Amino acid sequence: MRLTSKGRYGVSAMVDINNNGKEGKPVTLAAISERQFISLSYLEQLFRSLRAGGLVRSIRGPGGGYLLAHPASEITIANVIQAVNEPIRTTLCENAVRGCHRGRRCDTHQLWDAMGKHIYRFLDAVTIEMVCQKEVDLNNLELKPVEDIVTEVRMEQKIAKVS
Amino acid sequence: MRLTSKGRYGVSAMVDINNNGKEGKPVTLAAISERQFISLSYLEQLFRSLRAGGLVRSIRGPGGGYLLAHPASEITIANVIQAVNEPIRTTLCENAVRGCHRGRRCDTHQLWDAMGKHIYRFLDAVTIEMVCQKEVDLNNLELKPVEDIVTEVRMEQKIAKVS
DNA sequence: AAAATACTTGACTAAAATACTCTGGTTTAT
């Protein structure tokens, strides 16, 4: 999983649908484009991925648009980010089995592995619905135990920004 | 704070010094270069930042090298990553005071803010010493309460990779 | 004093990734 502004846009779009597509009315990409300041072409690209990931379904023709494929309470931020990003290519660090450099597991492997799990646990605990409900305190969530996290982590380039 | 492979290299180098510079002996960049597979030139660039950040001190001349400026138990991963990365330029999201787009705080602002804090709390809880002590379980750390976190968060491009 | 070792600094560059845009479709409701 990569966290990029593509993922950010994906989440914004999903939240927009949940906020504006009440009563089963589909939301058009043109409407999302205006509200979220995302170009239509780029949205089309994003929704291609979201649709392939089973997160939205579309209704074609005039009056059509997009709907969430599941209740907002069942779609996590991790789901969205995973959907819009391509599968990963290994770059710096080989996978956990092979070790990091030339068969030797690097001294910091555990650290980056733990960090990735830590991030994932957060993103997996937050749903689209929670983002829409402003009163939810995202700073004190109940996270799933680490044992339930099945991901394997790699650190690549940019990761986050905390000034 | 950005998490990049530059930060990764920085942490590797700091861990290397702690592991190999016992008894107050300085560690040369050439030695780190060999052990960690980082080019000497690039290490020089990294250590310029680490030194400016007060994390290492140098001893010049033959027999010289670098020492940790503080005990490994007092240097956090957040410290290292902060030191090697340039100050941040705002791109997508304005700061917390100004709002996100044209004065309007975006619907997902809280989410990315909370995510940044979540990541920071982890990196601030892990010290160089902990990374060196393989028996520490980084997956179940005691984190500082959110109230004590003074950072402000922005999401930019790539953020993390969790396959 | 000379020489070797090692740190210091700034500028520069190549490669990769990202964030889009563009063009041309196809489907479906009215």
Added chain:
DNA sequence: ATAAACCAGAGTATTTTAGTCAAGTATTTT
């Protein structure tokens, strides 16, 4: 039929990153 709306792939400009190069300066050992 027509228009709204989705679908798809290729392509491109920008940004960022990772890393190099060249030319120093400081310190210790011999």
